[in-house]
Amino acid sequence: MSRFTSICLGFILMMVSCDERDSNPTFSHDIAKIIYHNCSPCHRPNQIGHFNLLTYTDVKTNANKILYTVKNRLMPPWPADPHYTSFVGEKVLTEKEVGLIETWVKQSCPVGDSSQIPALPTFPIGSMLGTPDLHIPVKPIRLQGNYTDRFLVIKVPFEVPRDSFVSMVEFVPGNTKVVHHVNGDLVRFEFDKKKDVYDGSLVDNLVWDSTIRLVYKKIGLLHDDGSYPTLARSVVNYLPGVIAQKYPEGIGGWKVNRKSAFVLADIHYGPTVDDVWDSSYINIFYAKSIPKRPLQEFQLGTLGVSSIVPPLIIAPDKISTYHSSCTITNDISILTINPHMHLLGKSFWAYALTPEHDTIRLIKIPHWDFNWQNFYTFKKMLKIPAGSTIYIEGVFDNTRDNPYNPNNPPKEVHDNNGSMRTTDEMFQFIITYLPYEEGDENISLE
Ligand code: HEC
Structure with missing residues (x-):
């Protein structure tokens, strides 16, 4: 047999064995890694998915629901059409992965060699990005268990020793069951124009006809003389499962003044049946140098x-x-x-x-x-x-x-x-x- 034929034969054999595997998927060999990578980050304790997808039993128990949601592209949640454009951190299962899950569920969820189930990944706590330079608590919020959505504006004032540059800002939800999303701006006070960054109320409710200007007045985000401080928009954003964006060194980042505040405008809390507290916080990472190309x-x-x-x-x-x-x-x-x-x-x-x-x-x-x-x-x-x-x-x-x-x-x-x-x-x-x-x-x- 020539070398060429043996390579071809090897290739064909490989294809056959791959096919066989695809038609007999097991939890340990095929399914666990799909679930760990695409589902467990949200479906685990203290996260927003309301049930766990961590163990074989978790996945088997929910197998039909899982199949329904992945076939209909409801889970993992990623509304953008991946065939049109693709993005960083895209959460989309491939046709092949959906096919494997479908076959596996139809074949009554075989576990395979349970000694070969891959280890659960370690999920980061406190920060998804590393060790922050500054950790700023958001005012703890008590949410009534009346099963309604809430949209709040929360001021998060802070002071730093000197005007600085930050490269990343990360919102870390306290109670992941209720924090739905956050959209926040950075307010920079002129040092002499703001005596107390903590003055005014910290929270406002968005149920009334509020415009951002009215809200600013109410929660003490204006300078003492009534003028508007400068604002950088969309500095802190959070959405379940999305990690704060880190751009290459020198690109992006924001200036923070000695007296500054984040204004979460808004933070959306989902409904809850029990009274609960949320104590979220914001991590700041200083830039190594002044950003060459601010966004x-x-x-x-x-x-x-x-x-x-x-x-x-x-x-x-x-x-x-x-x-x-x-x-x-x-x-x-x-x-x-x-x-x-x-x-x-x-x-x-x-x-x-x-x-x-x-x-x-x-x-x-x-x-x-x-x-x-x-x-x-x-x-x-x-x-x-x-x-x-x-x-x-x-x-x-x-x-x-x-x-x-x-x-x-x-x-x-x-x-x-x-x-x-x-x-x-x-x-x-x-x-x-x-x-x-x-x-x-x-x-x-x-
Ligand atoms: C970004 C976070 C996130 C990821 C990633 C995610 N889920 Fe979910 N999942 C949720 C949330 C939140 C809900 C409940 C609210 C909703 O349905 O939108 C949910 C609901 C579900 C439900 C329940 C539907 C029902 O009617 O009870 C199933 C099943 C499910 N997810 C399976 C999966 C599977 C399988 C994956 C991975 C392929 C996955 N999820 C990935 C957040 C996530």
Whole structure:
């Protein structure tokens, strides 16, 4: 037998044995690693998944539910269409993984050689990123067990010895069963203009018609003379299962002043049947050097640089489509994008068209899910050339068929000038970018 034939034969034998394995998957050989990697980070004690997926018994007991959710792409939660664009930290099972789970469940969940079940990964506690330089507690919040969602604004004031730069800010939820998501800005006070960073109330409820300006006044986020401090937006973000973004050294980061505050605007607490406490905190990591390329941000749609066409007045009992677009004048490199809508959102689509009419795909979310609003970071910086137009399209479902519709019967809904109520709507696309530099498209963000 020639060397070539024996290589081919070896290859064919390998394929056969792989196939055999695929048709007889076991927990120890195939399923455990899929579950540990994709499910256990949320489905374990003190995390948001409400049951554990850690042991063979856990997985076997829930096998039918697991199969249903993975086949219908409900779990792991990742609303962006992975065939359109892919992002850092993408949580999507491959067709092959779904197939393995399906076969395994149909064959009554064989454990295989139980001595070969891989060890559970060690899940980080306290920080997903390392040892922080500063650990800032958020005011502990007591949540009544009345089974309602709560949207709060919480001020988290702090002082540092001198003006500094931070490279990463990490929100660590205290009670992962109730902390749903967090979106927070950084407020920088001018030293002489703010006597006490801790003055004013620390918490405000978002049930009333609040605009961010009114909230600022109420929770003491203005300077003593009534002027506005500078603000860096979206500095601290949390969504279950999402790890704070770490960009390459020298890129990104924020300046913090001696007197500063985070303002969690908002923090969403999910419903609970028992009274519970949440004691979350924020970790800060100082930058090694002054960031060479601080991040910039702009947004389309609500409160953004481009208007919504037609204006976002969403008629009841209808499914309506809205657009917004803006043309950029310089080359930019996009790092992260964040599509945002509220409860009536049905789908979201964003792309850019270059002056040469090439399409640059940004994101497609076929089934909008209010509960899973990711910040999506591209695997490599994405260059958008000057003269390109960025288009966004949002579809809103204001009918009774939308199970999240806050109004029954449906009624007209607006974006109310950036009101922060969830029952008002928003149509927004936030882009985090840098002015383009030669070679950016080769810089990995993973
Ligand atoms: C980012 C966190 C996260 C990850 C990762 C995740 N889950 Fe979940 N899972 C949840 C949460 C939260 C719920 C309950 C709320 C919901 O359904 O959205 C849930 C609910 C479920 C349910 C229950 C549905 C029901 O009706 O009772 C199943 C089954 C499930 N997950 C399986 C999985 C499997 C299998 C994986 C991995 C392939 C996975 N989950 C990954 C957070 C997660």
